[in-house]
Amino acid sequence: MSPGIEVHNLHLRYGKTTALRDLTFSLSGGKICGLLGRNGSGKTSLLSVLASLRPAPGGSVTIGGEAPFENPRVMPRVCFIPAAGKGASDSADSTRVRTALDLAAATRPRWDRDYAQHLLERFGLPLDKRLSSLSLGMRSALNVTIGLAARAPVTLFDESYLGMDAHARYAFYEELLDDYMATPRTIILSTHLIEEIGSLLEEVVIIDRGRLVLHEDAETLRSQGAVCTGPAEAVDDFTAGMTVLGEQRLGQTKATTVYGPLDDRERERAHAAGLELGPVALQDLFVHLTKELEGSR
Numbered sequence: 001m002s003p004g005i006e007v008h009n010l011h012l013r014y015g016k017t018t019a020l021r022d023l024t025f026s027l028s029g030g031k032i033c034g035l036l037g038r039n040g041s042g043k044t045s046l047l048s049v050l051a052s053l054r055p056a057p058g059g060s061v062t063i064g065g066e067a068p069f070e071n072p073r074v075m076p077r078v079c080f081i082p083a084a085g086k087g088a089s090d091s092a093d094s095t096r097v098r099t100a101l102d103l104a105a106a107t108r109p110r111w112d113r114d115y116a117q118h119l120l121e122r123f124g125l126p127l128d129k130r131l132s133s134l135s136l137g138m139r140s141a142l143n144v145t146i147g148l149a150a151r152a153p154v155t156l157f158d159e160s161y162l163g164m165d166a167h168a169r170y171a172f173y174e175e176l177l178d179d180y181m182a183t184p185r186t187i188i189l190s191t192h193l194i195e196e197i198g199s200l201l202e203e204v205v206i207i208d209r210g211r212l213v214l215h216e217d218a219e220t221l222r223s224q225g226a227v228c229t230g231p232a233e234a235v236d237d238f239t240a241g242m243t244v245l246g247e248q249r250l251g252q253t254k255a256t257t258v259y260g261p262l263d264d265r266e267r268e269r270a271h272a273a274g275l276e277l278g279p280v281a282l283q284d285l286f287v288h289l290t291k292e293l294e295g296s297r
């Protein structure tokens, strides 16, 4: 069974900067969860506590019911893939790709060598290259190779796509989904590329300035809005008084994105007025939810 994660009143400071404030949420495990937040909102700080890179200085964190920090039962079950170029640099690292994979194989109890080889070929990573000579995108590809082939019960990807081109990113998303379906585990993806990974997410945690904004399953979150399309006048009539996140117009046709749940009666009213209601983009909801807090920044 995939371990669940409990975060209770987590508080983290770096000197005078408070990175996490009384953060509380729990993940049941066995899902792909998106960790979303604007720059500096505390995503890496949170993942670093989950990954045992630092203790939970205030509050508590448990993974599978146990505190992870310096816990030999938990640590091998958690794989943290930091963003390439963030934190420790590989630019002076003379280690070769082959050695980095051997190290991962030696330290990761569920390492799948054949799958790692498949990913290396898919990303076009040469085994003999030194880490110092890899481009940013290649370093990210190596990192996600390690993260996927480790098959850790809890896998944390922190903006792991940095520098990867669109082909490589979509290859990563495809491999992630296929491998997760074949080997379910708890996966957290922190990202800014919400539209790209939106369809992968089953659960969403949004944080802002270290505080929890929202923890929701992705389908429920998407049902919190709709894109209403049809003749401009009818769209305006229908959406009057609703929270409008965006509007697009092409000739007499208009598409307005609204926030807030629509009940059956409202959906029937839209239908009767000849309007179409479509799903709202996660990105639009994210911008709206984090913008609401902007005044208090």
Ligand SMILES: Nc1ncnc2c1ncn2[C@@H]1O[C@H](COP(=O)(O)OP(=O)(O)OP(=O)(O)O)[C@@H](O)[C@H]1O
Residues within 6 Å of the ligand: 014, 015, 017, 018, 019, 037, 038, 039, 040, 041, 042, 043, 044, 045, 046
């Ligand atoms: N080592 C550090 N020393 C001091 N302050 C830090 C340190 N690491 C992070 N911070 C601060 O803590 C806050 C949260 O940073 P964190 O890196 O966790 O955010 P993030 O959501 O991952 O950001 P981004 O999306 O920009 O990578 C920010 O205000 C940041 O400046």
